[in-house]
Amino acid sequence: MTDTPIHRLGRFGSSWIVGLGRIANFAGGIVLAIVRPPWRVQRVVRAVYDAGVLSVALICGAGFAVGMVLGLQGYTTLVRFGAQESLGAVVGLVLIRELGPVVTGLLVIGRAGSATTAEIGAMVSTQQLDGLRMMSIDPMHFVVMPKALALAFVMPLLSSLFIVFGVFGGYVVGVELVGLDGGSYMASLENAVGFRDDVLQSLVKSAVFGALLGVIATYRGFTSPGNAMGVSRSTTSAVVTTSVWLLLADYVITAFWGV
Numbered sequence: 001m002t003d004t005p006i007h008r009l010g011r012f013g014s015s016w017i018v019g020l021g022r023i024a025n026f027a028g029g030i031v032l033a034i035v036r037p038p039w040r041v042q043r044v045v046r047a048v049y050d051a052g053v054l055s056v057a058l059i060c061g062a063g064f065a066v067g068m069v070l071g072l073q074g075y076t077t078l079v080r081f082g083a084q085e086s087l088g089a090v091v092g093l094v095l096i097r098e099l100g101p102v103v104t105g106l107l108v109i110g111r112a113g114s115a116t117t118a119e120i121g122a123m124v125s126t127q128q129l130d131g132l133r134m135m136s137i138d139p140m141h142f143v144v145m146p147k148a149l150a151l152a153f154v155m156p157l158l159s160s161l162f163i164v165f166g167v168f169g170g171y172v173v174g175v176e177l178v179g180l181d182g183g184s185y186m187a188s189l190e191n192a193v194g195f196r197d198d199v200l201q202s203l204v205k206s207a208v209f210g211a212l213l214g215v216i217a218t219y220r221g222f223t224s225p226g227n228a229m230g231v232s233r234s235t236t237s238a239v240v241t242t243s244v245w246l247l248l249a250d251y252v253i254t255a256f257w258g259v
Contacts, residue, residue: 026222027215033138033145043146051112051147052154056161062107063100063162067169070094074170075178088185089192091170096193096202098250100163105209105246108151108158109239113217116147117238120221121231129222144222148214155210156203163202201257208253209246216242 074090120143123129129139167189174180193199220238224230 022223023215023219026219029140030145030148030215030218033141034149036141040142040146043142044149047146047150048154051108051116051150052158055108055111055154055158058107058111059104059158059162060165062103063095063165064169066099066103066162067091067095067166067171068173069169070099070166071170071173072178075174075180084180085184086188086192087170087174087180088167088187088189091174092167092189092193093198095163095166095170096198097254100166101159101202101205101209102246102250104159104162104206105155105213106243108155108210109213109217109242109246112151112154113213113242114235114239116151116217117221117224117235118231120144120147120218121224121234124222124224125226125228125231127226139222144218148218151214151217152207152210155213156206159202159206197257201253205250205253208249212245212249213242216245 070091071087074087074094075084078084078087078090123139123143129143132139132142171182171185174185175182217238220234220241221231224234
């Protein structure tokens, strides 16, 4: 039978749907592992430390730098319209609504998500997961669930840190460097930011991004081929796939939020 573009398109669509179904089934297994004893408290705490605490310096530094850039660019733009007193509102809204969750998600994907995929992939290639099964220990419960849960848990916290340091970076540029009044900066920020439309939306986005990262990173590692090349390709695939889904989810949440 001739291999036509329609046939290739059909195969691609079928494989894509099958892949989504496998990821959804894997995510369901993670949820079941979370609610099923025994409770892996120590492993979850260790995973939170690896994914969250070790990312704090990166997130804070990146947030401060992004806030400084936003403060400088925002002031340069607002001064043309005589609205430089609204710099705090501009910096705060941009960080809380979009840049905080999105940039934090991309940074965590590159640091913690790739490490998670590589670690689980290495366990596959060295047959450590098979060894757990030989001892009647479910790898999904012992290895995958703590790492996925930790990534979903730390993402809102890291996003909040990013936003706080970003606002502080904008304050340093706006108040200390270009001479705006500090009270005006904070007042415009306070008046512009609302809980439901801004803060709650940011928390929902970061929580969804964390769940996506936890599922995709662990899935790519868990299904990695048992060799070095397969682990490297799975790690790259996890970073790229999660980044794309994160940006798509950001648009969907923003659209449905009614902003």
